[in-house]
Ligand SMILES: Nc1ncnc2c1ncn2[C@@H]1O[C@H](COP(=O)(O)OP(=O)(O)OP(=O)(O)O)[C@@H](O)[C@H]1O
């Protein structure tokens with residue numbers, strides 16, 4: 001099994017808050033790996049560190065063997081490592097197709113791209129195909145700002161796929177999604193992994209979802225890695241149970 005992302009002994013503090021402390025993980029290529037933990041345990045901070053959103057204080061982060069902990073977000077994205085946000089990042093005043101088209105970072109954007117019709121027919125076709133894949137084809141010409149929160153998250157997911165990443169880090173993909181649509185989203189995530197060959201690393205609060213989706217799960221608590229293992233191991237780990245019970 002090849003390791004795609006290797007995080008070793010990473011620490012990150014914000015002022016007096018030790019958001020990540022001595023965190024180590026290995027995300028295997030081609031699989032779906034989960035990351036759980038109570039609110040404030042440091043999950044999003046770990047994602048932010050991996051994608052270069054902020055510098056880390058200590059440790060090492062490798063992507064396919066290359067040290068990326070001092071690289072910029074765009075450089076890391078170009079290597080094929082992308083993430084989605086817990087709060088979506090879309091352009092509310094543009095329609096869905098246009099959001100898709102401008103999400104490709106390699107594109108050098110100019111005013112004509114923003115307002116003209118400079119995108120290739122191939123890209124438009126790809127955008128529409130991916131919108132269909134996430135179930136938003138009927139909404140493709142609506143302004144992204146007019147979509148529900150759940151639909152905006154699906155749009156953001158499709159925007160990430162537009163870039164054909166090697167690995168996608170998803171921060172709570174089912175949060176805010178209508179419960180009746182969650183099973184469909186789980187199937188799509190599995191297809192992205194299976195058919196598109198994209199490795200997934202997923203933060204999720206919904207235990208049913210992550211147990212169904214991930215082969216291997218990491219659990220954080222108080223900024224540290226508490227436990228790791230198969231869904232069954234994690235489900236029955238007393239430290240994990242205590243961390244969640246103690247959080248309420
Ligand atoms: N930019 C920041 N500035 C200051 N403190 C931060 C910042 N980002 C995170 N923190 C703090 O770091 C800790 C970990 O936060 P983080 O967002 O990583 O947790 P999380 O596990 O993603 O939580 P949740 O499940 O609620 O999303 C929290 O105490 C949080 O307040």
Ligand SMILES: [Mg+2]
Nearest residue numbers: 043044045086
């Ligand atoms: Mg978070």
